[in-house]
Amino acid sequence: MLDIKRIREDYEGVKKSVESRLKGDFGIGRVKELDEKRREILAEVEALKNKQNQDSKLIPVMKKEGKDTTELMADMKALSDKIKVLDGELSAVEDELHMAILSVPNTPYKDVQVGEDDSANVELRKWGTPREFDFEYKAHWDVGTDLDILDFERAAKISGARFTVYKGLGAKLERAVINFMLNLHTTEHGFTEILPPFMVNRAAMTGTGQLPKFEEDMFYVPQKDFFLIPTAEVPVTNLRAQEIIDEAELPIYYTAYTPCFRAEAGSAGRDTRGLIRQHQFNKVEMVKFVKPETSYDELESLTLAAEAVLQRLEIPYRVVRLSTGDLGFSSAMTYDIEVWMPSYGRYVEISSCSNFESFQARRANIRFRPAEKGSKPEFVHTLNGSGLAVGRTVAAILENYQQADGSVVVPEVLRPFMGVDVIAKK
């Protein structure tokens, strides 16, 4: 959510910034209209309420003095009716304004290049060199199926398309990757591990920006009005919702493993094979709550923490900065980490690291109290990044570490978790 004051004071500037995302109708004009209408009604109703309060105090005094209050009470009834009508109008305008402003995306940071879509993304750096295969390499779904560690057919039987069953060393590999990532982030990067609920309420989904605009992308549990989390970002960021945090506690770094559930509405026909696009997948997420002036430095270190995973696994990747048109709804700036995927013949997104500035903090009401005496609470800046998507990491391992005989070498750092050096056919 953008600051309504900022929209009021610099309407043209904010409008221009939001519209640099290029795609879609952002409805910021409606916000301005409703804000003006709201303030008009507010001034009127507050004047009437003040009168109501003043007159209301007279009644017990008059009664005590034995005076007749009939006339005054009749006047107040009329006043009260008028207030009721105006209050009704006010809350209708406020509801509409609230919905309207919740539907306006964040303003991109000044460094973000303007562009229509991912074709305008800028490559910032590359790490590692894609491997040259001297045999005919396979896509990860074939590697996994042939080794009998991934089973897409039986997953379809019990659930449907876009689900996977991991089996034997495949299941163990998934678990090893999760543990490796969590251990790295907690012991070397200063993150505190969180294991949150995988179902959340509407308020949490609104706090991080998934609602009200993207409800159709989520799995929903009508019985309790819960949503299956699309990412750990939702429960973990909302962990501190409605709080005023002591400045001394900042920055706060949380990391969490969770499964993620996505309806993948509108992506029919894309990435239909393999582990890349699933209704349910595992992810290790990193979330930061920081002071505003540090948030862009924190974005750099967050991205480096995610990159460290691929460096330890020794898999080539590159880092890109998303263009305005490719930027997520809540984000001001996003770096994507893309891993080398031989079967795609290109780099594929495996992590997304974003600075939301105060956009989520304002929605979820997450503030901190500056240490300086007498200072007012301010919104924190929130960030998050995948550290990493686990299914895609496993896919990248299977593809990049496959051998001519169909076996897969286990990356060095995962061997303590796996207990084997190679995943081979039985």
Add this chain to the structure above:
RNA sequence: GGAGUUGUAUCGAAGUGGUCAUAACGAGCCGCACUCGAAAUGCGGUAGUCCUCCGGGGCUCGUGGGUUCGAAUCCCACCAACUCCGCCA
């Protein structure tokens, strides 16, 4: 799922229709005094939020409705916590 109890500031807690929400009374915390220093004691201070013509005004007693001239207080719904029962891993 059923029954009961509860929800007021950092915490405990009073207030049960108006003139005690500028939230009593405790506790904690921060200043100051006393002290060589500390403890004890005394004094003072210890929400948020919106609007503003910067004078001030409004809102918030779990949340949302209702009754009333007027609601923390009465009524309804919902949420959460606790106790007991049922169910369950």
